[in-house]
Amino acid sequence: MEKKEMETMLIHEGYNSHEHRGSLAPPLFQTSTYTFGTAEQGERSFAGSGEAYIYSRLGNPTVELFEKRTAALEGGAAALAFGSGMAAVSAALLAFLQAGDHVVCSKGLYGCTYGFLQLLEEKFGIAHTLCNMETEAGIEAALRxxxxxxFVETPINPTMKxxxxxxxxxxxxxxxxxxxxDNTFCSPYLQQPLLLGCDVVLHSATKYIGGHGDVIAGVVVCREAETAALLQPVRKDVGGIMSPFDAWLLLRGLKTLAVRMDRHCQNAxxxxAFLRQHPLVEQVWYPEDELAHRQMRKGGGVLAFTVRGGKEEAQAVMNRLRLIAIAVSLGDTETLIQHPATMTHAVVPPEVRQEMGIYENMLRLSVGLEAADDIIADLRQAME
Ligand SMILES: Cc1ncc(COP(=O)(O)O)c(C=O)c1O
Known part of the structure; x- marks a missing residue:
């Protein structure tokens, strides 16, 4: 298929219904293993002939369609699907690192990514340095x-820097x-890091790619096929593969990604704007500066804000909400609120949280697809 616009690729890329008995929706190959026609075919397949599927941890047609579509959306050569965002994060890091190596990362990371970096340090002596990455000289000063x-997140979870x-x-x-x-907060619709020269982009597909809060999944996309080849053995042998049914749900989610993201952004x-003028709100973080305009299509569906007072005041606002659910995760149709210091980033030591700009009175809001007026009305009554 010749190159199409993102909105069209989300729906069509990599799939031809005529090759599947006219089925408009891609078939779900819900199988763990595959039968060989002969013993010799099995032998050749294990030797790498690629003529037959072997076993779904090694390859599955539904998962492969999701990978093909995601790779095209990010402008990469190849994608690998995983059973969670953290399986994607850990496999990407393991693929490039050896004992004694060093990682420079953004000053702010999802709590479990930070936790995995700690684990790499404890088990393999792989140290990391947090860096704000504002200038070339600043980045170079952190290199060893x-x-x-x-490894970077942008926008950073949950500070939105x-x-x-x-x-x-x-x-x-x-x-x-x-x-x-880690492009989780944007999805390929809002930001395409590979086109800006980055080597690897990954997602917790649990979030906007799935979009409906019913799947845990991850994906890694590599700009070059050789890079993807380094990830293959990690996924095969560590085994954090995506299930075919999850791939099928994600393909369904992807079809509406563009319209969902547009509405998430509009609502956010x-x-x-409402939170900025509220007297109980100290500060709001939502991407809309020059850099946001340069590398993102729009600001996304997540924002962070601080409530005047401390942790108790922030938690009191959460407890008074009626429509907005208290829950971690983001990118779902429902608006979700969480308290990063005691939830998603509780594993990060308090002094590092402070350095990252995660305050005790900070809340993270994933703005859903309900009517914006209803979301605002709920926040208004909770802060009365
Ligand atoms: C930015 C980011 N990366 C990675 C993850 C991990 O994804 P998962 O929960 O699908 O393992 C999350 C989860 O919240 C996240 O917010």
């Missing part, structure tokens, strides 16, 4: 001879270091 990976991806990719490239970007802009 053994730095192999720069941004990292200049072109700057990071340029600096990393100069030093032969791989850049990995309205909610941010």
């Amino acid at each position: 001879p053994e730095t192999k990976v720069i 941004l990292i200049d991806l072109a700057l990071v990719a340029h600096t990393a490239g100069k030093h032969g270091i791989k850049t990995i970007v 802009e309205k909610v941010a």
